[in-house]
Amino acid sequence: MNPLGQNRGAYHGERTEIAALLREIRRVAPSAGWREEVLLPGTDREIVCFTRSHRVRSIREPVRLYVSAGMHGDEPAGPAALMRMFRLDLWPDTADLWVCPCLNPSGCAQTTRENDAGVDLNRDYRDPVTAEVRAHIEWLSRQPSFHGVVCLHEDWESGGFYCYELNPPGSETVAEAVVEAVREVCPIENAEVIDGRPATAPGIIRPNLDPASRPEWPEAFWMWHRSQGRSLTLEAPSDFPLPVRVQALVTATCKALERWSA
Numbered sequence: 001m002n003p004l005g006q007n008r009g010a011y012h013g014e015r016t017e018i019a020a021l022l023r024e025i026r027r028v029a030p031s032a033g034w035r036e037e038v039l040l041p042g043t044d045r046e047i048v049c050f051t052r053s054h055r056v057r058s059i060r061e062p063v064r065l066y067v068s069a070g071m072h073g074d075e076p077a078g079p080a081a082l083m084r085m086f087r088l089d090l091w092p093d094t095a096d097l098w099v100c101p102c103l104n105p106s107g108c109a110q111t112t113r114e115n116d117a118g119v120d121l122n123r124d125y126r127d128p129v130t131a132e133v134r135a136h137i138e139w140l141s142r143q144p145s146f147h148g149v150v151c152l153h154e155d156w157e158s159g160g161f162y163c164y165e166l167n168p169p170g171s172e173t174v175a176e177a178v179v180e181a182v183r184e185v186c187p188i189e190n191a192e193v194i195d196g197r198p199a200t201a202p203g204i205i206r207p208n209l210d211p212a213s214r215p216e217w218p219e220a221f222w223m224w225h226r227s228q229g230r231s232l233t234l235e236a237p238s239d240f241p242l243p244v245r246v247q248a249l250v251t252a253t254c255k256a257l258e259r260w261s262a
């Protein structure tokens, strides 16, 4: 499987209709036990958040897992992957779940990385100025801390799938299992330096954990700063066909949630 070669200088792949996609998620979610909360209601930046309690009791306390997508509007595979997970109900039964399928509605509507005011929301989590990130953080602050976090993204320059993993010292890593599962779906990025950072294993970056070392925080850093839980940021290679990237993100997300809730 080879890249399409169409992402010259920016993402030039398929577009999705984000409003229709969110309507579909809101249509199917209630019957599977999800509750929704709308942030910034009545604006063109409405963020819909879904929560579901565990449906099956395991021996231990249910783990609390969080998944988000649609932070960058030119990365349509993330929201599409979550729509498939809602449609097919691919979520673990033993976990308590929090899901935000589209954190940047205005950017997703116009297929731009930034929101419609030109701000990269995934650099606004340290001292937030945007309405979207402020509302998201206010909502997150009302939820318990999470044991595991998965953020779905795409990289238009990448030749294969890769991920960032933040892990508390001594805790089990899931990144290798995720990469091995995705290898069945699409190529894995095997460069030694990915997105300017050294890979610690094929397709895996474990970044510097000191948030103070970064002036601009992505969502994953806010999560880390709050609870030091495990987090994975998934990057699908967006120069491959959309169905391949969607399947890569579904496979990776399911593998991580399955491992964390086992």
Ligand SMILES: [Zn+2]
Pocket (backbone or CB within 6 Å): 071, 072, 075, 152, 153, 154
């Ligand atoms: Zn992204």
